[in-house]
Amino acid sequence: MSEKENVLDPIVSLCKRRGFIFQSSEAYGGFAGFWDYGPVGCELKNNIKAAWWRHTVRLREDVAGLDASIIMHPAIWKASGHADTFADPMCMCRACKKLMRADQAWDIFDEGATSAALAALIADGRADAGKTANWCKGRGKPLAPNLPAIARAETRLPEIFGDIPACATPRELFTLLAQDGGAEAVLPCPHCGGAMTEPRPFNMMFTTIVGPVADPANAAYLRPETAQAIFAQFPNILATSRQQVPFGVAQVGKSFRNEITPRNYTFRSREFEQMELEFFIKPDEAVELLHGKVITLADNPDLSEPQPAWGWEVWHKYWVEQRKQWLMNVVGLPENSFVEYWQTPDELAHYARACVDIQYAFPFGVQELEGIAARSDFDLTQHQQHCGKSMEFFDEALKIACKNLDAAARETFTQKVVADWTSRHKDTEKARAFVANLFEGKYIPHVIEPSAGVDRLALAVLCNAYAEETVTDEKGASEVRTVLRLSPVVAPVKIAVFPLVKNKPELYEHARGVFKKLQRRWNCFWDESGAIGRRYRRMDEIGTPWCVTIDFQTLEDGTVTLRERDSMKQERATLNALIEKVDGLL
């Protein structure tokens, strides 16, 4: 692990010690980029996934679920663009032969040598001060042992930046350098100072061969995202789920990316889990034909309940709000722990209308937790072209609405759409065909995509919950208490049950009875060994919100001691009062 990860050490240590997360294949020396969730870790992860599924699918009538295969027809990745463009530019050092992502070679420099160069460029008016500061934010420390190499790079940087247009973002600087092969001339190896090869694209999809013949023609990929299966199965889901646009399709599952340098613990790994929703909406033009208007953000709409006349902009904002509410109210991340970052027009993919990154302030920097993208009709259109099957939705209400339009009204509408599309550099003929199709009630739905990573969310939850605090023990001595302040919904164990002593059969049996009763409702933990204080500490470390102790008074009046994790307050309650209380909070 690099120095950047030291900030995570207390969390990594707790996760290992208490069985949240282990290195994959640890007994074999580990396997970079792969992680295993232990007994409490898998419960935490399962709870996050279950809460997402419940709120995204089960409590909504307009979302259907899907569980598609990880390996799919390779043509799907041709259609999606992943086969051709899902690549990181990668450099190799000609001297020490180390491979690294070209942009990460930049990372290594940016607060060290390049920070000086960037400062010079800002002063010179060629780099934008705000954007540069933003880009550098959260990228960790330079590699101190490489100072000679850095110094050499620094002396050469001004000559490199000579061709760069004024006020470029650091990303643009890098792209331009990579495009003209200049990076080779630019960056020495951050490890040894040697000359680097120019960046070459490296496809991040894992490849395998399906079937018995080891022929590249039989290559298939491990999905790098779950989303494409949703697009490929759109016609089947439409035909079987009784849904009408607008509606969504949700999926939770593993994805794989052959990251060149997996890092930041479980944040960027080669195997990870996603929770993705593709929410299909009408094109704004269809909304206008149906409702005579399109509600935009300028109308300052109430986002609590979807409305038929919403355009894509409002739907996008709606899902940003929905996701934030879920992160705060269900997962328990405080509002001030994350940043809503709206990508600037020059950062957006060519087909995207808008994209919001919800970023979390991890100890190693502010990093993306999930993205909510307005992807237009790009994906379904690509698939329709590649597979030859229609990805259109037939909107009966739209067809009926269009029947009332006379030729003049149709032409006016067509002209308006053509003008709009042309202003967005789109094809006039395509605009005309699109409108003609609309008049028949047919269109390819647009999509809003909230896409979250389970592992990075679990990591954010752990980082947010982790606390060390000085408390005073029963004997008045002060000690450090490590506690995970997990929200009850995601906590692996909800209630721990302790018999005060284990050598009194009546008390012990009563406690077993309480445990068995609670265990049928929630994931519970039985602990009969050690002092109560030590048992509390063990539960604090795995984030168990409540501990119940059965003591001698229980045998008299049926009340138990209920101890709350965060306040450490203890109160007596009957079992039924306790069940009611916990039920209300879960």
Next chain:
Amino acid sequence: MSEKENVLDPIVSLCKRRGFIFQSSEAYGGFAGFWDYGPVGCELKNNIKAAWWRHTVRLREDVAGLDASIIMHPAIWKASGHADTFADPMCMCRACKKLMRADQAWDIFDEGATSAALAALIADGRADAGKTANWCKGRGKPLAPNLPAIARAETRLPEIFGDIPACATPRELFTLLAQDGGAEAVLPCPHCGGAMTEPRPFNMMFTTIVGPVADPANAAYLRPETAQAIFAQFPNILATSRQQVPFGVAQVGKSFRNEITPRNYTFRSREFEQMELEFFIKPDEAVELLHGKVITLADNPDLSEPQPAWGWEVWHKYWVEQRKQWLMNVVGLPENSFVEYWQTPDELAHYARACVDIQYAFPFGVQELEGIAARSDFDLTQHQQHCGKSMEFFDEALKIACKNLDAAARETFTQKVVADWTSRHKDTEKARAFVANLFEGKYIPHVIEPSAGVDRLALAVLCNAYAEETVTDEKGASEVRTVLRLSPVVAPVKIAVFPLVKNKPELYEHARGVFKKLQRRWNCFWDESGAIGRRYRRMDEIGTPWCVTIDFQTLEDGTVTLRERDSMKQERATLNALIEKVDGLL
């Protein structure tokens, strides 16, 4: 699909029509061996997995969970034996170039040409009649169009079987033929009658390259089973979970096998999901030292509650019973739908003490649903040897018990173990080292492995639930009702809510209120369109156990019509009575 699969047609058709199962990548022509679960299919599968997790992990104190990565260190598959021996013998036709599993080429013949040859061999005393009948059972029909090829094979069979020992099983016949390369001389291609190559091993693990360098040294595998991660992480789980042997580790997750001929719908696919438990127990010798005896099946033990003196045989039987109970009482498979098949000594893997296959009578034949194997200490021993880390458990009680043994008692015990091991063709020195270790309280646990396939269980559940019955509709006409009699626990939707009419606001709003209330507890479905009878039929087809209709009487007395799927009986109940009833059944 082959003829064998026609028996599944009604189920395949329903699964497609109602959104249980789609072909993976169907819009792209499908992708053999891969399947997607649609909106109701993924709920069914999730319910099966959740019920397994609940009963195997959450309701037990002696089982911990794990969620490990699919791609692990390749050395794990060397240790497990999969890298070297996880292979199917495969033949290619030299004429038509078709590839097939050598044993499946046999399948194609066994009820056609070879059935005559096998009958002759039985009559001749060289094949065992019972075993041959057993082996042939459930293997489908011969390929009628290939009669000329079959006839040719038939005339050559007696010469081939000349060298086979008397009373061989068909499996032995095949193995011998494959070993001496005789299969080439034996079987013509079942597709074209051409000559076949001799069987060659084909490793069924999918291979990929991890990291940026496309070097075979960086090859890694997609796991072909979830079990090995449990063994590899045994030390970590032992250290963090506060468990003592006996205890288990459970995992649910995807596995991958590059099947040459995936078939029988989702039964044998290339990507599938497993639910595996590795339950670690003390070696019988440790039990004897601790308790002075080892309880075996000969003692006719009560299997309801584990006992300290149980030997491996009783633990194995215990898990067979646990699994059967779960399949019957939770999943809802009737006892007479499955067969408990105890593998014969010659069928067992060399390290296995016993293995029970729970077989289900699928429409295409009796096939394995899950296996419960007593695997001795083979797996942990293999990993200890390969990774160099200790896989031993330190049993303090055992060490204390052994302290009381004098030298004579130790030698008597050692002699007994040596005699026992020698009788099982095991090494004397290893037996001595094992006993010396035991006296120190240390041993590598043995393991009982109940291993179930989620997809084949889901398929069994669908096959078992599927029924077509003639019923009389409201107008007295008879019609065929298709119904899935799913157990409520696994049913995708628990309750459907219908407003009798949708144009009475008061009734409609009341119905929405009922729906919203029920939806917070269970997965519910709202349907307001069409006649009530048609709405019932739609719910019957996805196996929804209860339908609730809100009608005019509801507005008067608060009662709703509760219609039960299987009996189609309707009764009036208050909402609270309904909730209580459903709660009791879930």
